[in-house]
Amino acid sequence: MNYNELAFFTGLFGSIHCVGMCGPLAFAVPSFHKNRWLIILDKLVYNLGRTLTYTLLGIIIGLIGRQLWLAGIQSSLSILTGVFIILAASSRILKISFGNGKWVSKMVQPFNKLLSYAMRHKAGHLITGILNGFLPCGFVYLAMAGALNTGSVMSSAQYMFFFGLGTLPLMLAAMVSTGLAGLAFRRRINKAIPFAMLGLGVWFILRGLNLDIPYLSPEKVNEGVEVCFRIKSGMTEIC
Numbered sequence: 244m245n246y247n248e249l250a251f252f253t254g255l256f257g258s259i260h261c262v263g264m265c266g267p268l269a270f271a272v273p274s275f276h277k278n279r280w281l282i283i284l285d286k287l288v289y290n291l292g293r294t295l296t297y298t299l300l301g302i303i304i305g306l307i308g309r310q311l312w313l314a315g316i317q318s319s320l321s322i323l324t325g326v327f328i329i330l331a332a333s334s335r336i337l338k339i340s341f342g343n344g345k346w347v348s349k350m351v352q353p354f355n356k357l358l359s360y361a362m363r364h365k366a367g368h369l370i371t372g373i374l375n376g377f378l379p380c381g382f383v384y385l386a387m388a389g390a391l392n393t394g395s396v397m398s399s400a401q402y403m404f405f406f407g408l409g410t411l412p413l414m415l416a417a418m419v420s421t422g423l424a425g426l427a428f429r430r431r432i433n434k435a436i437p438f439a440m441l442g443l444g445v446w447f448i449l450r451g452l453n454l455d456i457p458y459l460s461p462e463k464v465n466e467g468v469e470v471c472f473r474i475k476s477g478m479t480e481i482c
Contacts, residue, residue, distance in 0.1 A: 246393050249443075250386060250402045254409020256439060257382040285368045286418040292372020293414075294407030297383065298400050300376075301390050305399025308391040317394065318451045324388045325447030331381070332440035376407075385440065392447065 311320050333339075361371050376383075383406075390402040449456070 246389070246398065246402050247405045250389060250405040251409040253386055253389065254406040255412065257436065258410040258413040283419055286415055289368035289372035289418070290411045290414050292369045293376040294404060294411065296373050296376025297386070297403040297407040300387060301400040301403030302396055304387050304390050305393070305396035308393065308399055309396055312394045317392070318453060321392050321447050321451030324392055325444040325451065328385065328388060328440055328444035328447060332437040332444060335437040
């Protein structure tokens, strides 16, 4: 599985969580059309707006990751990412709470004000979707951690783009049907998500260990550049 496929399936399976957390906000964005297909188009534009934001975040995180890769610490970075993901998953499984959640409310408050302003002034589904993409979200942070390990700005942007595409099908269906996933179903999925996170964390650690296991833990490519050329007369290869 390559990085883009990983990003897409992370978004796809994580979108159950998105429906529960961001769904009420998405449902509240009004559509002023009576035609069913135009309403669906509005909801699609909203979700594309979120994907644009995720892609922008991918560019930003890619600029940071590129510097870390140039410093030659990509293996350590992958292991560290895996450790943090496992810690986050373990805290959810063991129901360990860090603080009383006030800091989360403070982070969300400015975005809520912007979203409220945009909705009051009928900013449209694209702008509202773009703003929604900036809302603090654990799954977006998980995706950004993956993007950090891709090694280039373009790859990081692609990673977040495919993550956004992964969240699109279920979010779009839920917005159109306004209730595709029931509460009991979302709860069961949310219980399974931390275990999926554990698997993802282990995968990042294995990639960082460079155990020469195809697809799972490929061997590290030498960081140095070896230059070879041939002397035409004697066809001697010099490296």
